[in-house]
Amino acid sequence: MIWIAGLFAVFLIGVPIAFALGFTTLVGLLQTSIPLQVIIQRMFTGVDNFALIAIPLFILAGNLMAVGGISKRITSFSESLVGHWPGGLGMVAVLASMIFAAVTGSAIAATAAIGGLLIPEMIEKGYSRPYSASLIATSGSIGPIIPPSIPLVVYGVIVSSSIAKLFMGGVIPGILMGLLLMLFNWRISKMRNYIGRPQKASIEEVRKGFKDAILALLMPVIVIGGIVGGIFTPTESGAIAVAYALFVGGVIYRELTWKNIAEAFRDAAITNGIILTVLMTASLFIWFMTVKMIPQSVAEALLAIIHTKWAALLLMNIILLIAGTFIDTISALTIFVPLFLPLVQAFNIDLIHFGVVVAVNLTIGMCTPPLGVCLFVSCGIAKTSLREMLYDLALLLVPLLILLGLITYIPGLVTWLPNLLGI
């Protein structure tokens, strides 16, 4: 336990999480006779994995969609469908985020892409700034639940389970998440008199929006269909998504320039480097923990007080929610999943079910202060402050917590679809 406490102390000094993991392990290793070369070896094998290549590719696809005019078309199509409902623009935000979630695996990308387009419009139509920012941040968190999903790729690599299966497990929870957010948006908008556009879009308008967006809407069909049909692996589907985004944005919409493309590649490579540094040093740290038998002793200690599967899930949910508020998703995932794994196995919890529960937990953490990356993005666009957002944010976190409760205690919501598809 002292190692985990030490790790958090180093975190609090302000050492970047990736290097804090490395430093703590280094201190531990110096007290043993294990040759230090193991540091390099563990770090290298931590990233030398074909499945991880999906991460930069999905980041890249998201970047390219945002600059290539694809997100714009997704938004206007969503508007023609749900714009006239009460809280119309809010509904558009949630629906567009859901569609966008199916092409990107990152909550930040979804928040930035949809927020950049819709927050200014929401404010103009009379939505309060804090509410607009809160709604965009919470809808953005659907991004990593509806496949593809970066946290689920990382989880799949850690527990070595099928990434395709995890992806399919996220579909129903992701859709439910969107529906619950829409329900809350509807209720709040009624109370605050946020109205939609006066007229329902004509069939003609919907058809035009659909025609404009069809190429964008085809993307999730290709990516998800390809994975489900066993035509390509999740990593390959990432490359297909990038190629598709390049083709549509560059050749058909003609909104991509060479400069945009080069920047998208550089940004994705750097973001990927940062994410995978955490993975490298975390795999080193976890290896050291395993040598010290720490996951086992954590599990034993917890097993002494917990006797049912439900209590175990509740406890893990609480720990992950707290951790998620101040550690980023990937770090929390790489530290806590291996620690919980013996417990998960002791209670025979399905690994696909657990993976999606973890992902939902940690994405909720992305929209809670103090470290909520989605919040930083959306409150930056809306020019409001976290303090002003707290009340509206708390209201909109309720649907996400309801969803978490549902999928935790009804595993079928996660496991039904992958089992049905037989993957």
Next chain:
Amino acid sequence: MRKLENTLSLLSGLSLFIVFVVVFGQVIQRYVFQMPMPWATDTIRIFFVYSVFLGMAVGVLKKSHLNIDVLIHALPTWMKPKFELVANILTMTFLCFVFAYSFSFITANQDQYTPYLMFPMSYVYAVIPLASAAMLLSLAIDTVRMLFFFGDKKAGDSR
């Protein structure tokens, strides 16, 4: 420093581009020409590793690795630079070990080759000392600057 950052990020982006092209090419090759590309696996692996380590270095140069700043924010202003200094030193300590031991790691694995291309793994591993040297250099400059301006407001704002 800016030049180094630009070069490294360019190389990292380029490596990712190669990864993308080869992964995509592999799919096309498999379905259109029905020919396996055994060399692709090695190429993807080599360039992915390059891209990751170079991206990691750029992350340090741009100070964009995530940290937890709850405590730092709660501190009085005059204490912040001291914490930053300690954080820099701890990070550098770890990276020094990475740098130093990467050489013995490379020598120990000199006889390893990638399975298809027979590309020596030591060239792949070589990116580790390269990236850690770049990170150490940038952190060292940053630390010296901090010591120089200790107590000066500029040091705290540079972050």
